[in-house]
Amino acid sequence: MELDLAQPVGALTAQLVDVPSVSREEKPLADLVEGALRAVPHLAVDRDGDAVVARTRLGRAERVVLAGHLDTVPIADNLPSRLDEDGLLWGCGTTDMKAGVAVQLKLAAELAAPNRDVTYVFYDAEEIAAEFNGLRRLAEHHPDWLAGDFAVLLEPTANRVDGGCQGTLRVRVQTTGRRAHSARSWLGENAIHKAAPILTRLAEYTPRRVEIDGLVYPEGLNAVLIEGGHAGNVIPDSCAVTVNYRFSPDQSEDEALERVRGIFEGFEVVLTDSAPGALPGLSHPAAAAFVAAVGTPPAAKEAWTDVARFAALGVPAVNYGPGDPTLAHTREENVAVAAVEQSEATLRRWLTA
Structure with missing residues:
Protein backbone atom coordinates (compact mmCIF):
# COMPACT_ATOMS: atom_id res chain seq x y z
CA MET A 1 0.00 0.00 0.00
CA GLU A 2 1.07 3.58 -0.68
CA LEU A 3 -0.29 6.87 0.60
CA ASP A 4 -2.17 8.78 -2.06
CA LEU A 5 -1.25 12.42 -1.43
CA ALA A 6 -3.28 13.56 -4.45
CA GLN A 7 -6.63 12.58 -2.93
CA PRO A 8 -8.75 15.12 -0.98
CA VAL A 9 -7.54 15.79 2.54
CA GLY A 10 -10.58 14.11 4.10
CA ALA A 11 -9.95 10.89 2.20
CA LEU A 12 -6.25 11.09 3.09
CA THR A 13 -7.21 11.40 6.76
CA ALA A 14 -9.28 8.22 6.47
CA GLN A 15 -6.38 6.37 4.85
CA LEU A 16 -4.06 7.43 7.67
CA VAL A 17 -6.61 6.42 10.33
CA ASP A 18 -6.94 2.97 8.78
CA VAL A 19 -3.23 2.30 9.37
CA PRO A 20 -3.06 1.44 13.11
CA SER A 21 -0.24 3.31 14.83
CA VAL A 22 -0.58 2.91 18.59
CA SER A 23 2.42 4.40 20.43
CA ARG A 24 5.63 2.37 19.87
CA GLU A 25 3.95 0.68 16.89
CA GLU A 26 4.22 3.56 14.38
CA LYS A 27 6.73 1.96 11.98
CA PRO A 28 4.22 0.89 9.26
CA LEU A 29 2.76 4.40 9.12
CA ALA A 30 6.18 6.08 9.32
CA ASP A 31 7.32 3.91 6.41
CA LEU A 32 4.33 5.04 4.34
CA VAL A 33 4.90 8.70 5.22
CA GLU A 34 8.60 8.49 4.38
CA GLY A 35 7.93 6.73 1.08
CA ALA A 36 5.30 9.25 0.02
CA LEU A 37 7.48 12.25 0.87
CA ARG A 38 10.62 10.89 -0.79
CA ALA A 39 8.63 10.82 -4.04
CA VAL A 40 8.09 14.61 -3.81
CA PRO A 41 10.94 16.25 -5.76
CA HIS A 42 10.98 19.60 -3.94
CA LEU A 43 11.52 18.06 -0.48
CA ALA A 44 14.64 16.88 1.35
CA VAL A 45 13.68 13.98 3.64
CA ASP A 46 15.39 12.62 6.76
CA ARG A 47 14.40 9.94 9.25
CA ASP A 48 15.29 9.12 12.84
CA GLY A 49 13.63 6.00 14.22
CA ASP A 50 9.95 6.41 13.44
CA ALA A 51 10.17 10.19 12.99
CA VAL A 52 10.23 11.66 9.49
CA VAL A 53 11.30 15.23 8.66
CA ALA A 54 10.84 16.83 5.23
CA ARG A 55 12.08 20.30 4.26
CA THR A 56 11.97 22.77 1.41
CA ARG A 57 15.28 24.46 0.63
CA LEU A 58 14.32 27.57 -1.29
CA GLY A 59 16.46 30.11 0.54
CA ARG A 60 13.47 32.06 1.84
CA ALA A 61 13.97 34.75 4.50
CA GLU A 62 11.91 32.76 7.04
CA ARG A 63 11.48 29.09 7.89
CA VAL A 64 8.40 27.77 9.64
CA VAL A 65 7.81 24.31 11.06
CA LEU A 66 4.58 22.29 10.86
CA ALA A 67 4.64 19.37 13.28
CA GLY A 68 2.37 16.49 14.23
CA HIS A 69 2.60 13.07 15.85
CA LEU A 70 1.86 9.79 14.09
CA ASP A 71 0.85 7.73 17.11
CA THR A 72 -2.52 7.21 18.76
CA VAL A 73 -3.77 5.91 22.06
CA PRO A 74 -4.84 2.22 22.11
CA ILE A 75 -7.68 1.39 19.72
CA ALA A 76 -11.12 1.31 21.36
CA ASP A 77 -13.04 -0.88 18.87
CA ASN A 78 -13.13 2.18 16.61
CA LEU A 79 -11.26 1.00 13.50
CA PRO A 80 -11.61 0.95 10.55
CA SER A 81 -12.76 4.52 10.03
CA ARG A 82 -16.24 5.34 8.75
CA LEU A 83 -17.66 8.48 7.15
CA ASP A 84 -21.27 9.26 8.08
CA GLU A 85 -23.91 11.19 6.15
CA ASP A 86 -23.15 14.36 8.13
CA GLY A 87 -19.55 14.48 6.95
CA LEU A 88 -18.06 13.21 10.21
CA LEU A 89 -15.13 10.83 9.96
CA TRP A 90 -15.12 8.43 12.92
CA GLY A 91 -12.22 6.36 14.22
CA CYS A 92 -9.17 6.17 16.46
CA GLY A 93 -6.86 9.10 15.78
CA THR A 94 -9.23 11.08 13.59
CA THR A 95 -8.98 14.10 15.87
CA ASP A 96 -5.76 13.33 17.74
CA MET A 97 -4.20 13.86 15.34
CA LYS A 98 -4.25 12.19 11.94
CA ALA A 99 -6.44 14.95 10.53
CA GLY A 100 -3.61 17.38 11.29
CA VAL A 101 -1.05 14.97 9.82
CA ALA A 102 -3.14 14.71 6.63
CA VAL A 103 -3.09 18.50 6.34
CA GLN A 104 0.70 18.50 6.70
CA LEU A 105 1.10 15.82 4.03
CA LYS A 106 -1.17 17.62 1.53
CA ARG A 116 8.44 30.72 3.50
CA ASP A 117 10.67 27.68 3.69
CA VAL A 118 8.75 24.94 5.49
CA THR A 119 9.86 22.01 7.63
CA TYR A 120 7.29 19.22 8.06
CA VAL A 121 7.85 17.07 11.15
CA PHE A 122 6.07 13.74 11.70
CA TYR A 123 7.08 12.10 14.97
CA ASP A 124 6.36 9.11 17.16
CA ALA A 125 5.34 8.29 20.74
CA GLU A 126 3.69 11.55 21.79
CA ARG A 137 14.59 12.64 20.57
CA LEU A 138 14.86 14.88 17.52
CA ALA A 139 15.53 17.92 19.71
CA GLU A 140 18.36 16.04 21.43
CA HIS A 141 19.93 14.34 18.39
CA HIS A 142 19.06 16.63 15.47
CA PRO A 143 18.12 20.11 16.74
CA ASP A 144 19.10 21.53 13.34
CA TRP A 145 16.24 19.57 11.77
CA LEU A 146 13.79 21.54 13.94
CA ALA A 147 15.33 24.99 13.41
CA GLY A 148 12.91 27.72 12.38
CA ASP A 149 11.51 31.17 13.06
CA PHE A 150 8.05 29.93 14.08
CA ALA A 151 6.27 26.58 14.52
CA VAL A 152 2.69 25.32 14.34
CA LEU A 153 1.83 22.11 16.17
CA LEU A 154 -1.27 20.67 14.50
CA GLU A 155 -2.85 19.32 17.68
CA PRO A 156 -6.66 19.57 17.64
CA THR A 157 -7.87 23.04 18.66
CA VAL A 171 5.18 15.97 43.44
CA ARG A 172 4.63 13.47 46.24
CA VAL A 173 3.79 15.18 49.51
CA GLN A 174 4.70 12.61 52.14
CA THR A 175 3.88 11.89 55.77
CA THR A 176 5.28 9.31 58.16
CA GLY A 177 3.89 7.68 61.29
CA ARG A 178 4.34 4.59 63.45
CA ARG A 179 2.91 1.20 62.53
CA ALA A 180 0.71 -0.65 65.02
CA HIS A 181 -2.18 -3.11 65.29
CA SER A 182 -5.46 -1.26 64.74
CA ALA A 183 -6.88 -2.91 67.90
CA ARG A 184 -4.25 -0.98 69.85
CA SER A 185 -4.18 2.15 67.69
CA TRP A 186 -2.93 4.30 70.57
CA LEU A 187 0.42 2.55 70.22
CA GLY A 188 0.78 3.83 66.64
CA GLU A 189 0.78 7.10 64.74
CA ASN A 190 -1.52 7.18 61.71
CA ALA A 191 0.27 8.60 58.65
CA ILE A 192 -2.97 8.80 56.64
CA HIS A 193 -4.59 11.00 59.31
CA LYS A 194 -1.55 13.25 59.14
CA ALA A 195 -2.26 13.84 55.45
CA ALA A 196 -5.47 15.73 56.28
CA PRO A 197 -3.72 19.16 56.34
CA ILE A 198 -2.36 18.47 52.86
CA LEU A 199 -5.88 18.06 51.51
CA THR A 200 -7.05 21.11 53.44
CA ARG A 201 -4.34 23.27 51.88
CA LEU A 202 -5.32 22.01 48.43
CA ALA A 203 -9.01 22.72 49.05
CA GLU A 204 -8.25 26.24 50.28
CA TYR A 205 -5.78 27.11 47.51
CA THR A 206 -6.93 29.76 45.03
CA PRO A 207 -5.38 29.09 41.60
CA ARG A 208 -3.77 32.00 39.79
CA ARG A 209 -5.09 33.29 36.46
CA VAL A 210 -2.17 34.87 34.64
CA GLU A 211 -2.48 37.14 31.60
CA ILE A 212 0.38 37.05 29.10
CA ASP A 213 0.21 38.93 25.79
CA GLY A 214 -3.55 39.23 26.20
CA LEU A 215 -4.07 35.48 26.80
CA VAL A 216 -5.23 34.22 30.21
CA TYR A 217 -3.67 31.03 31.55
CA PRO A 218 -5.63 29.44 34.44
CA GLU A 219 -3.56 27.37 36.83
CA GLY A 220 -4.57 24.25 38.74
CA LEU A 221 -3.25 22.52 41.87
CA ASN A 222 -4.86 19.16 42.55
CA ALA A 223 -4.40 15.88 44.36
CA VAL A 224 -4.46 13.13 41.74
CA LEU A 225 -3.45 10.09 43.82
CA ILE A 226 -3.25 9.04 47.47
CA GLU A 227 -1.16 6.06 48.58
CA GLY A 228 -1.07 4.64 52.09
CA GLY A 229 -1.96 1.66 54.20
CA HIS A 230 -0.87 -1.96 54.52
CA ALA A 231 -3.89 -3.99 55.62
CA GLY A 232 -7.32 -3.63 57.15
CA ASN A 233 -5.98 -4.09 60.67
CA VAL A 234 -2.74 -2.09 60.54
CA ILE A 235 -2.17 1.56 61.47
CA PRO A 236 -0.23 2.92 58.48
CA ASP A 237 3.23 4.38 58.96
CA SER A 238 3.46 6.16 55.59
CA PRO A 249 4.30 29.85 31.47
CA ASP A 250 5.34 33.00 33.33
CA GLN A 251 7.10 30.62 35.76
CA SER A 252 10.09 28.37 35.19
CA GLU A 253 10.00 24.79 36.42
CA ASP A 254 12.21 25.75 39.38
CA GLU A 255 9.96 28.67 40.30
CA ALA A 256 6.86 26.47 40.07
CA LEU A 257 8.46 23.85 42.30
CA GLU A 258 9.40 26.49 44.89
CA GLY A 277 5.43 25.72 29.82
CA ALA A 278 5.74 27.83 26.70
CA LEU A 279 5.05 31.53 26.24
CA PRO A 280 2.43 32.45 23.59
CA GLY A 281 4.96 33.20 20.87
CA LEU A 282 2.60 35.57 19.05
CA SER A 283 4.90 38.57 18.71
CA HIS A 284 6.94 37.19 15.80
CA PRO A 285 5.86 38.56 12.38
CA ALA A 286 5.23 35.04 11.06
CA ALA A 287 2.97 34.37 14.05
CA ALA A 288 1.07 37.62 13.49
CA ALA A 289 0.58 36.73 9.84
CA PHE A 290 -0.67 33.30 10.84
CA VAL A 291 -3.19 34.68 13.36
CA ALA A 292 -4.41 37.07 10.67
CA ALA A 293 -4.82 34.17 8.23
CA VAL A 294 -6.87 32.23 10.79
CA GLY A 295 -9.04 35.28 11.34
CA THR A 296 -10.24 34.58 14.89
CA PRO A 297 -8.80 35.71 18.24
CA PRO A 298 -6.20 33.38 19.77
CA ALA A 299 -6.61 31.80 23.20
CA ALA A 300 -4.34 30.32 25.85
CA LYS A 301 -3.64 26.59 25.62
CA GLU A 302 -5.12 25.03 28.75
CA ALA A 303 -2.85 22.00 28.71
CA TRP A 304 0.75 20.95 28.12
CA THR A 305 1.78 20.25 24.53
CA ASP A 306 4.97 19.80 22.56
CA VAL A 307 5.08 23.52 21.72
CA ALA A 308 7.16 23.62 24.90
CA ARG A 309 9.86 21.60 23.15
CA PHE A 310 10.04 24.16 20.35
CA ALA A 311 10.11 26.99 22.89
CA ALA A 312 13.08 25.31 24.59
CA LEU A 313 14.88 25.41 21.24
CA GLY A 314 14.13 29.13 20.89
CA VAL A 315 11.37 28.61 18.32
CA PRO A 316 8.09 30.37 19.21
CA ALA A 317 5.18 28.00 18.58
CA VAL A 318 1.40 27.77 18.69
CA ASN A 319 -1.18 24.99 18.59
CA TYR A 320 -3.59 24.94 15.65
CA GLY A 321 -5.41 22.04 14.07
CA PRO A 322 -8.73 20.49 13.07
CA GLY A 323 -10.89 18.53 15.49
CA ASP A 324 -12.56 18.95 18.84
CA PRO A 325 -9.90 18.29 21.53
CA THR A 326 -12.56 17.04 23.97
CA LEU A 327 -13.11 14.03 21.68
CA ALA A 328 -9.46 12.96 21.78
CA HIS A 329 -8.83 9.52 23.30
CA THR A 330 -12.55 8.67 23.40
CA ARG A 331 -14.37 5.75 21.82
CA GLU A 332 -16.50 8.34 20.01
CA GLU A 333 -13.53 10.17 18.46
CA ASN A 334 -14.41 11.86 15.17
CA VAL A 335 -13.55 14.86 13.04
CA ALA A 336 -15.63 16.87 10.58
CA VAL A 337 -14.15 16.61 7.09
CA ALA A 338 -15.14 20.26 6.56
CA ALA A 339 -12.94 21.23 9.52
CA VAL A 340 -9.97 19.38 8.02
CA GLU A 341 -10.54 21.17 4.73
CA GLN A 342 -10.74 24.51 6.55
CA SER A 343 -7.43 23.87 8.30
CA GLU A 344 -5.75 22.97 5.03
CA ALA A 345 -7.13 26.08 3.32
CA THR A 346 -6.01 28.37 6.14
CA LEU A 347 -2.46 27.06 6.25
CA ARG A 348 -2.26 27.07 2.45
CA ARG A 349 -3.37 30.72 2.38
CA TRP A 350 -0.79 31.65 5.03
CA LEU A 351 2.00 29.90 3.12
CA THR A 352 1.12 31.26 -0.31
CA ALA A 353 -0.36 34.76 0.16
Whole structure:
Protein backbone atom coordinates (compact mmCIF):
# COMPACT_ATOMS: atom_id res chain seq x y z
CA MET A 1 0.00 0.00 0.00
CA GLU A 2 1.07 3.58 -0.68
CA LEU A 3 -0.29 6.87 0.60
CA ASP A 4 -2.17 8.78 -2.06
CA LEU A 5 -1.25 12.42 -1.43
CA ALA A 6 -3.28 13.56 -4.45
CA GLN A 7 -6.63 12.58 -2.93
CA PRO A 8 -8.75 15.12 -0.98
CA VAL A 9 -7.54 15.79 2.54
CA GLY A 10 -10.58 14.11 4.10
CA ALA A 11 -9.95 10.89 2.20
CA LEU A 12 -6.25 11.09 3.09
CA THR A 13 -7.21 11.40 6.76
CA ALA A 14 -9.28 8.22 6.47
CA GLN A 15 -6.38 6.37 4.85
CA LEU A 16 -4.06 7.43 7.67
CA VAL A 17 -6.61 6.42 10.33
CA ASP A 18 -6.94 2.97 8.78
CA VAL A 19 -3.23 2.30 9.37
CA PRO A 20 -3.06 1.44 13.11
CA SER A 21 -0.24 3.31 14.83
CA VAL A 22 -0.58 2.91 18.59
CA SER A 23 2.42 4.40 20.43
CA ARG A 24 5.63 2.37 19.87
CA GLU A 25 3.95 0.68 16.89
CA GLU A 26 4.22 3.56 14.38
CA LYS A 27 6.73 1.96 11.98
CA PRO A 28 4.22 0.89 9.26
CA LEU A 29 2.76 4.40 9.12
CA ALA A 30 6.18 6.08 9.32
CA ASP A 31 7.32 3.91 6.41
CA LEU A 32 4.33 5.04 4.34
CA VAL A 33 4.90 8.70 5.22
CA GLU A 34 8.60 8.49 4.38
CA GLY A 35 7.93 6.73 1.08
CA ALA A 36 5.30 9.25 0.02
CA LEU A 37 7.48 12.25 0.87
CA ARG A 38 10.62 10.89 -0.79
CA ALA A 39 8.63 10.82 -4.04
CA VAL A 40 8.09 14.61 -3.81
CA PRO A 41 10.94 16.25 -5.76
CA HIS A 42 10.98 19.60 -3.94
CA LEU A 43 11.52 18.06 -0.48
CA ALA A 44 14.64 16.88 1.35
CA VAL A 45 13.68 13.98 3.64
CA ASP A 46 15.39 12.62 6.76
CA ARG A 47 14.40 9.94 9.25
CA ASP A 48 15.29 9.12 12.84
CA GLY A 49 13.63 6.00 14.22
CA ASP A 50 9.95 6.41 13.44
CA ALA A 51 10.17 10.19 12.99
CA VAL A 52 10.23 11.66 9.49
CA VAL A 53 11.30 15.23 8.66
CA ALA A 54 10.84 16.83 5.23
CA ARG A 55 12.08 20.30 4.26
CA THR A 56 11.97 22.77 1.41
CA ARG A 57 15.28 24.46 0.63
CA LEU A 58 14.32 27.57 -1.29
CA GLY A 59 16.46 30.11 0.54
CA ARG A 60 13.47 32.06 1.84
CA ALA A 61 13.97 34.75 4.50
CA GLU A 62 11.91 32.76 7.04
CA ARG A 63 11.48 29.09 7.89
CA VAL A 64 8.40 27.77 9.64
CA VAL A 65 7.81 24.31 11.06
CA LEU A 66 4.58 22.29 10.86
CA ALA A 67 4.64 19.37 13.28
CA GLY A 68 2.37 16.49 14.23
CA HIS A 69 2.60 13.07 15.85
CA LEU A 70 1.86 9.79 14.09
CA ASP A 71 0.85 7.73 17.11
CA THR A 72 -2.52 7.21 18.76
CA VAL A 73 -3.77 5.91 22.06
CA PRO A 74 -4.84 2.22 22.11
CA ILE A 75 -7.68 1.39 19.72
CA ALA A 76 -11.12 1.31 21.36
CA ASP A 77 -13.04 -0.88 18.87
CA ASN A 78 -13.13 2.18 16.61
CA LEU A 79 -11.26 1.00 13.50
CA PRO A 80 -11.61 0.95 10.55
CA SER A 81 -12.76 4.52 10.03
CA ARG A 82 -16.24 5.34 8.75
CA LEU A 83 -17.66 8.48 7.15
CA ASP A 84 -21.27 9.26 8.08
CA GLU A 85 -23.91 11.19 6.15
CA ASP A 86 -23.15 14.36 8.13
CA GLY A 87 -19.55 14.48 6.95
CA LEU A 88 -18.06 13.21 10.21
CA LEU A 89 -15.13 10.83 9.96
CA TRP A 90 -15.12 8.43 12.92
CA GLY A 91 -12.22 6.36 14.22
CA CYS A 92 -9.17 6.17 16.46
CA GLY A 93 -6.86 9.10 15.78
CA THR A 94 -9.23 11.08 13.59
CA THR A 95 -8.98 14.10 15.87
CA ASP A 96 -5.76 13.33 17.74
CA MET A 97 -4.20 13.86 15.34
CA LYS A 98 -4.25 12.19 11.94
CA ALA A 99 -6.44 14.95 10.53
CA GLY A 100 -3.61 17.38 11.29
CA VAL A 101 -1.05 14.97 9.82
CA ALA A 102 -3.14 14.71 6.63
CA VAL A 103 -3.09 18.50 6.34
CA GLN A 104 0.70 18.50 6.70
CA LEU A 105 1.10 15.82 4.03
CA LYS A 106 -1.17 17.62 1.53
CA LEU A 107 0.73 20.87 1.94
CA ALA A 108 4.11 19.14 1.80
CA ALA A 109 3.19 17.46 -1.48
CA GLU A 110 1.55 20.42 -3.20
CA LEU A 111 3.40 23.56 -2.06
CA ALA A 112 6.50 23.49 -4.22
CA ALA A 113 7.18 27.23 -3.81
CA PRO A 114 5.71 28.47 -0.52
CA ASN A 115 6.38 32.05 0.57
CA ARG A 116 8.44 30.72 3.50
CA ASP A 117 10.67 27.68 3.69
CA VAL A 118 8.75 24.94 5.49
CA THR A 119 9.86 22.01 7.63
CA TYR A 120 7.29 19.22 8.06
CA VAL A 121 7.85 17.07 11.15
CA PHE A 122 6.07 13.74 11.70
CA TYR A 123 7.08 12.10 14.97
CA ASP A 124 6.36 9.11 17.16
CA ALA A 125 5.34 8.29 20.74
CA GLU A 126 3.69 11.55 21.79
CA GLU A 127 0.89 9.81 23.67
CA ILE A 128 3.09 8.03 26.23
CA ALA A 129 5.86 8.84 28.71
CA ALA A 130 8.12 11.73 27.71
CA GLU A 131 11.20 9.50 27.62
CA PHE A 132 9.86 7.91 24.39
CA ASN A 133 8.72 11.13 22.70
CA GLY A 134 10.04 11.36 19.15
CA LEU A 135 10.13 15.15 19.12
CA ARG A 136 12.22 15.08 22.28
CA ARG A 137 14.59 12.64 20.57
CA LEU A 138 14.86 14.88 17.52
CA ALA A 139 15.53 17.92 19.71
CA GLU A 140 18.36 16.04 21.43
CA HIS A 141 19.93 14.34 18.39
CA HIS A 142 19.06 16.63 15.47
CA PRO A 143 18.12 20.11 16.74
CA ASP A 144 19.10 21.53 13.34
CA TRP A 145 16.24 19.57 11.77
CA LEU A 146 13.79 21.54 13.94
CA ALA A 147 15.33 24.99 13.41
CA GLY A 148 12.91 27.72 12.38
CA ASP A 149 11.51 31.17 13.06
CA PHE A 150 8.05 29.93 14.08
CA ALA A 151 6.27 26.58 14.52
CA VAL A 152 2.69 25.32 14.34
CA LEU A 153 1.83 22.11 16.17
CA LEU A 154 -1.27 20.67 14.50
CA GLU A 155 -2.85 19.32 17.68
CA PRO A 156 -6.66 19.57 17.64
CA THR A 157 -7.87 23.04 18.66
CA ALA A 158 -11.12 23.26 16.64
CA ASN A 159 -9.11 25.42 14.20
CA ARG A 160 -8.40 28.09 16.80
CA VAL A 161 -4.91 29.39 17.54
CA ASP A 162 -3.95 28.32 21.06
CA GLY A 163 -0.84 30.18 22.13
CA GLY A 164 1.87 28.61 24.27
CA CYS A 165 0.99 26.03 26.88
CA GLN A 166 0.88 25.43 30.62
CA GLY A 167 3.78 23.84 32.41
CA THR A 168 3.18 20.76 34.51
CA LEU A 169 4.84 19.11 37.46
CA ARG A 170 3.98 16.34 39.87
CA VAL A 171 5.18 15.97 43.44
CA ARG A 172 4.63 13.47 46.24
CA VAL A 173 3.79 15.18 49.51
CA GLN A 174 4.70 12.61 52.14
CA THR A 175 3.88 11.89 55.77
CA THR A 176 5.28 9.31 58.16
CA GLY A 177 3.89 7.68 61.29
CA ARG A 178 4.34 4.59 63.45
CA ARG A 179 2.91 1.20 62.53
CA ALA A 180 0.71 -0.65 65.02
CA HIS A 181 -2.18 -3.11 65.29
CA SER A 182 -5.46 -1.26 64.74
CA ALA A 183 -6.88 -2.91 67.90
CA ARG A 184 -4.25 -0.98 69.85
CA SER A 185 -4.18 2.15 67.69
CA TRP A 186 -2.93 4.30 70.57
CA LEU A 187 0.42 2.55 70.22
CA GLY A 188 0.78 3.83 66.64
CA GLU A 189 0.78 7.10 64.74
CA ASN A 190 -1.52 7.18 61.71
CA ALA A 191 0.27 8.60 58.65
CA ILE A 192 -2.97 8.80 56.64
CA HIS A 193 -4.59 11.00 59.31
CA LYS A 194 -1.55 13.25 59.14
CA ALA A 195 -2.26 13.84 55.45
CA ALA A 196 -5.47 15.73 56.28
CA PRO A 197 -3.72 19.16 56.34
CA ILE A 198 -2.36 18.47 52.86
CA LEU A 199 -5.88 18.06 51.51
CA THR A 200 -7.05 21.11 53.44
CA ARG A 201 -4.34 23.27 51.88
CA LEU A 202 -5.32 22.01 48.43
CA ALA A 203 -9.01 22.72 49.05
CA GLU A 204 -8.25 26.24 50.28
CA TYR A 205 -5.78 27.11 47.51
CA THR A 206 -6.93 29.76 45.03
CA PRO A 207 -5.38 29.09 41.60
CA ARG A 208 -3.77 32.00 39.79
CA ARG A 209 -5.09 33.29 36.46
CA VAL A 210 -2.17 34.87 34.64
CA GLU A 211 -2.48 37.14 31.60
CA ILE A 212 0.38 37.05 29.10
CA ASP A 213 0.21 38.93 25.79
CA GLY A 214 -3.55 39.23 26.20
CA LEU A 215 -4.07 35.48 26.80
CA VAL A 216 -5.23 34.22 30.21
CA TYR A 217 -3.67 31.03 31.55
CA PRO A 218 -5.63 29.44 34.44
CA GLU A 219 -3.56 27.37 36.83
CA GLY A 220 -4.57 24.25 38.74
CA LEU A 221 -3.25 22.52 41.87
CA ASN A 222 -4.86 19.16 42.55
CA ALA A 223 -4.40 15.88 44.36
CA VAL A 224 -4.46 13.13 41.74
CA LEU A 225 -3.45 10.09 43.82
CA ILE A 226 -3.25 9.04 47.47
CA GLU A 227 -1.16 6.06 48.58
CA GLY A 228 -1.07 4.64 52.09
CA GLY A 229 -1.96 1.66 54.20
CA HIS A 230 -0.87 -1.96 54.52
CA ALA A 231 -3.89 -3.99 55.62
CA GLY A 232 -7.32 -3.63 57.15
CA ASN A 233 -5.98 -4.09 60.67
CA VAL A 234 -2.74 -2.09 60.54
CA ILE A 235 -2.17 1.56 61.47
CA PRO A 236 -0.23 2.92 58.48
CA ASP A 237 3.23 4.38 58.96
CA SER A 238 3.46 6.16 55.59
CA CYS A 239 1.22 8.10 53.24
CA ALA A 240 1.84 10.11 50.07
CA VAL A 241 -0.42 12.50 48.20
CA THR A 242 0.55 12.99 44.55
CA VAL A 243 -0.17 16.58 43.52
CA ASN A 244 -0.25 17.87 39.94
CA TYR A 245 0.48 21.57 39.42
CA ARG A 246 -0.47 23.02 36.03
CA PHE A 247 1.34 26.33 36.02
CA SER A 248 1.34 29.41 33.85
CA PRO A 249 4.30 29.85 31.47
CA ASP A 250 5.34 33.00 33.33
CA GLN A 251 7.10 30.62 35.76
CA SER A 252 10.09 28.37 35.19
CA GLU A 253 10.00 24.79 36.42
CA ASP A 254 12.21 25.75 39.38
CA GLU A 255 9.96 28.67 40.30
CA ALA A 256 6.86 26.47 40.07
CA LEU A 257 8.46 23.85 42.30
CA GLU A 258 9.40 26.49 44.89
CA ARG A 259 5.79 27.71 44.90
CA VAL A 260 4.56 24.18 45.58
CA ARG A 261 7.14 23.64 48.32
CA GLY A 262 5.94 26.85 49.96
CA ILE A 263 2.32 25.71 49.88
CA PHE A 264 3.26 22.46 51.60
CA GLU A 265 5.80 23.90 54.02
CA GLY A 266 6.41 21.48 56.86
CA PHE A 267 5.92 18.38 54.69
CA GLU A 268 8.40 16.38 52.67
CA VAL A 269 7.90 17.25 48.99
CA VAL A 270 9.51 15.02 46.33
CA LEU A 271 9.48 16.02 42.66
CA THR A 272 8.51 13.09 40.40
CA ASP A 273 7.89 14.69 37.00
CA SER A 274 8.19 18.11 35.41
CA ALA A 275 7.87 19.83 32.03
CA PRO A 276 8.17 23.55 31.24
CA GLY A 277 5.43 25.72 29.82
CA ALA A 278 5.74 27.83 26.70
CA LEU A 279 5.05 31.53 26.24
CA PRO A 280 2.43 32.45 23.59
CA GLY A 281 4.96 33.20 20.87
CA LEU A 282 2.60 35.57 19.05
CA SER A 283 4.90 38.57 18.71
CA HIS A 284 6.94 37.19 15.80
CA PRO A 285 5.86 38.56 12.38
CA ALA A 286 5.23 35.04 11.06
CA ALA A 287 2.97 34.37 14.05
CA ALA A 288 1.07 37.62 13.49
CA ALA A 289 0.58 36.73 9.84
CA PHE A 290 -0.67 33.30 10.84
CA VAL A 291 -3.19 34.68 13.36
CA ALA A 292 -4.41 37.07 10.67
CA ALA A 293 -4.82 34.17 8.23
CA VAL A 294 -6.87 32.23 10.79
CA GLY A 295 -9.04 35.28 11.34
CA THR A 296 -10.24 34.58 14.89
CA PRO A 297 -8.80 35.71 18.24
CA PRO A 298 -6.20 33.38 19.77
CA ALA A 299 -6.61 31.80 23.20
CA ALA A 300 -4.34 30.32 25.85
CA LYS A 301 -3.64 26.59 25.62
CA GLU A 302 -5.12 25.03 28.75
CA ALA A 303 -2.85 22.00 28.71
CA TRP A 304 0.75 20.95 28.12
CA THR A 305 1.78 20.25 24.53
CA ASP A 306 4.97 19.80 22.56
CA VAL A 307 5.08 23.52 21.72
CA ALA A 308 7.16 23.62 24.90
CA ARG A 309 9.86 21.60 23.15
CA PHE A 310 10.04 24.16 20.35
CA ALA A 311 10.11 26.99 22.89
CA ALA A 312 13.08 25.31 24.59
CA LEU A 313 14.88 25.41 21.24
CA GLY A 314 14.13 29.13 20.89
CA VAL A 315 11.37 28.61 18.32
CA PRO A 316 8.09 30.37 19.21
CA ALA A 317 5.18 28.00 18.58
CA VAL A 318 1.40 27.77 18.69
CA ASN A 319 -1.18 24.99 18.59
CA TYR A 320 -3.59 24.94 15.65
CA GLY A 321 -5.41 22.04 14.07
CA PRO A 322 -8.73 20.49 13.07
CA GLY A 323 -10.89 18.53 15.49
CA ASP A 324 -12.56 18.95 18.84
CA PRO A 325 -9.90 18.29 21.53
CA THR A 326 -12.56 17.04 23.97
CA LEU A 327 -13.11 14.03 21.68
CA ALA A 328 -9.46 12.96 21.78
CA HIS A 329 -8.83 9.52 23.30
CA THR A 330 -12.55 8.67 23.40
CA ARG A 331 -14.37 5.75 21.82
CA GLU A 332 -16.50 8.34 20.01
CA GLU A 333 -13.53 10.17 18.46
CA ASN A 334 -14.41 11.86 15.17
CA VAL A 335 -13.55 14.86 13.04
CA ALA A 336 -15.63 16.87 10.58
CA VAL A 337 -14.15 16.61 7.09
CA ALA A 338 -15.14 20.26 6.56
CA ALA A 339 -12.94 21.23 9.52
CA VAL A 340 -9.97 19.38 8.02
CA GLU A 341 -10.54 21.17 4.73
CA GLN A 342 -10.74 24.51 6.55
CA SER A 343 -7.43 23.87 8.30
CA GLU A 344 -5.75 22.97 5.03
CA ALA A 345 -7.13 26.08 3.32
CA THR A 346 -6.01 28.37 6.14
CA LEU A 347 -2.46 27.06 6.25
CA ARG A 348 -2.26 27.07 2.45
CA ARG A 349 -3.37 30.72 2.38
CA TRP A 350 -0.79 31.65 5.03
CA LEU A 351 2.00 29.90 3.12
CA THR A 352 1.12 31.26 -0.31
CA ALA A 353 -0.36 34.76 0.16
